[in-house]
Amino acid sequence: RRRAVAATVPVTVAALLAAASPAVSAPAAAPPAAHGAAGAGDPYFPLAGNGGYHVEHYGLTLRYDPASRHLDGTAVLTARATQRLGRFDLDLKGLKITGVTVDRARAAHTRAGQELVVTPRRPLRAGQRFTVTVTYRGTPRPVTDPDGSDDGWIPTDDGAFVAGEPQGAMTWFPANNHPLDKSAYDITVTVPEGRTAVSNGVLVDQRTARGLSTFHWRQREPMAAYLATATVGTFAVERYTTRDGIRVYNAVDPREAAAAAPVLKKLPSVLAWESTLFGPYPFRAAGAIVDHAPDVGYALETQSRPLYDAAPDLATLVHESAHQWFGDSVSLTSWKDIWLNEGFATYAEWLYSEQHGGDTAQQTFDALYAKPAGDRLWAYPPADPGSGARIFGTPVYDRGAMALHALRTAVGDRVFLRVLRAWATEHRQGHGTTAQFVRLAERESGRELAPLLHTWLSAQGKPERA
Numbered sequence: 001r002r003r004a005v006a007a008t009v010p011v012t013v014a015a016l017l018a019a020a021s022p023a024v025s026a027p028a029a030a031p032p033a034a035h036g037a038a039g040a041g042d043p044y045f046p047l048a049g050n051g052g053y054h055v056e057h058y059g060l061t062l063r064y065d066p067a068s069r070h071l072d073g074t075a076v077l078t079a080r081a082t083q084r085l086g087r088f089d090l091d092l093k094g095l096k097i098t099g100v101t102v103d104r105a106r107a108a109h110t111r112a113g114q115e116l117v118v119t120p121r122r123p124l125r126a127g128q129r130f131t132v133t134v135t136y137r138g139t140p141r142p143v144t145d146p147d148g149s150d151d152g153w154i155p156t157d158d159g160a161f162v163a164g165e166p167q168g169a170m171t172w173f174p175a176n177n178h179p180l181d182k183s184a185y186d187i188t189v190t191v192p193e194g195r196t197a198v199s200n201g202v203l204v205d206q207r208t209a210r211g212l213s214t215f216h217w218r219q220r221e222p223m224a225a226y227l228a229t230a231t232v233g234t235f236a237v238e239r240y241t242t243r244d245g246i247r248v249y250n251a252v253d254p255r256e257a258a259a260a261a262p263v264l265k266k267l268p269s270v271l272a273w274e275s276t277l278f279g280p281y282p283f284r285a286a287g288a289i290v291d292h293a294p295d296v297g298y299a300l301e302t303q304s305r306p307l308y309d310a311a312p313d314l315a316t317l318v319h320e321s322a323h324q325w326f327g328d329s330v331s332l333t334s335w336k337d338i339w340l341n342e343g344f345a346t347y348a349e350w351l352y353s354e355q356h357g358g359d360t361a362q363q364t365f366d367a368l369y370a371k372p373a374g375d376r377l378w379a380y381p382p383a384d385p386g387s388g389a390r391i392f393g394t395p396v397y398d399r400g401a402m403a404l405h406a407l408r409t410a411v412g413d414r415v416f417l418r419v420l421r422a423w424a425t426e427h428r429q430g431h432g433t434t435a436q437f438v439r440l441a442e443r444e445s446g447r448e449l450a451p452l453l454h455t456w457l458s459a460q461g462k463p464e465r466a
């Protein structure tokens with residue numbers, strides 16, 4: 001979120017990857033022998049992700065020196081081939097590679113743009129599990145997205161703000177960089193003593209020796225690469241376990257501490273409130289990283305531990321927390337469905353306000369609906385907004401939330417809340433598409449809703465009031 005400003009069928013990653021690949025395995029001629037596709041088939045980010053394998057686990061071991069901005073990394077990816085692979089791609093932008101092995105045998109590699117092409121000594125069989133190890137070093141640089149914002153490894157005055165949506169994971173580790181592929185992670189980061197490296201999941205080990213501190217984080221529930229972080233700074237740390245047994249780890253830049261404290265105090269009650277609406281919180285860990293990164297301009301729902309560029313207000317905390325269900329646990333299969341993340345997280349803000357003495361969702365809806373037809377709110381529809389430059393635009397957030405409100409108005413509160421909860425529950429730790437959401441809403445309500453949702457999600461221009 002910007003600062004100041006038959007749905008039940010489980011879809012396997014392999015099936016999604018297989019379905020996605022043809023769109024980008026370019027030449028219509030005979031497919032090249034056993035080459036994994038250079039992209040996962042995303043129309044907005046054609047080179048994001050790769051075809052031919054699924055990463056089960058990333059083991060990242062990093063060392064970062066904030067003074068020189070130098071990063072040393074070793075990435076060990078445990079993967080499974082979904083086809084025969086004579087070669088396959090990873091996504092990595094910048095940095096210098098010092099070695100690549102596949103199953104511990106040296107593998108040839110070449111680089112072209114963000115594609116790191118790996119040729120194992122022997123082709124991998126379909127279904128084969130394999131390990132890729134990449135050692136690399138250099139000065140990571142953020143990537144500039146089509147909308148002009150930066151993401152990835154963003155240096156700060158005391159460390160780095162590390163946020164990867166939509167593209168930036170590849171600025172700091174070799175990845176299958178598309179939310180279609182979700183994986184478990186172990187992320188170990190060594191920084192100068194006095195700095196803290198904060199990542200996703202549970203802190204399983206922390207040690208300091210010879211002026212260096214090492215933090216080992218473990219994210220067990222599947223995570224899309226863009227939701228990984230390894231944010232480094234001078235942080236005050238607070239740890240506790242909630243009544244529900246969720247392990248909270250908050251890291252706060254002292255410059256933001258006074259403003260952050262009253263909001264962070266509400267994190268357990270926000271998560272508990274969201275759990276009553278959306279179903280059990282999807283992860284074993286939670287928390288917040290409140291950095292001081294004045295040039296960034298947004299917060300990100302990094303999995304289990306959202307990342308803020310400054311002390312958040314309560315609405316932003318509610319928004320990033322709601323993403324843990326909508327976006328993190330239930331992932332996109334394509335960036336064009338981004339409203340499934342942002343529309344839902346925005347609607348959570350409206351509901352929170354309504355149930356905590358603020359404006360009702362209806363009032364928020366009405367204030368937005370009053371905007372004239374020429375307003376940027378109506379510039380393009382939220383579902384498939386048209387390009388990667390538009391995925392974080394107002395229509396995706398506000399009109400996406402308005403679409404949910406229109407659904408609520410049509411089916412009533414009881415059914416509407418059942419739809420939200422069923423969506424989070426049935427697609428938990430998985431994926432969902434807009435079409436699946438429409439079908440789920442129709443199933444839960446017993447009503448035909450496709451026309452209404454089409455009007456709000458996909459039609460050009462300001463919708464007529466339903």
Ligand code: ARG
Nearest residue numbers: 001149151165166298299300
């Ligand atoms: N998903 C984030 C949020 O709304 C926004 C991320 C924006 N990223 C960017 N590169 N502009 O919570």
Ligand code: ZN
Nearest residue numbers: 001341342345
């Ligand atoms: Zn958001």
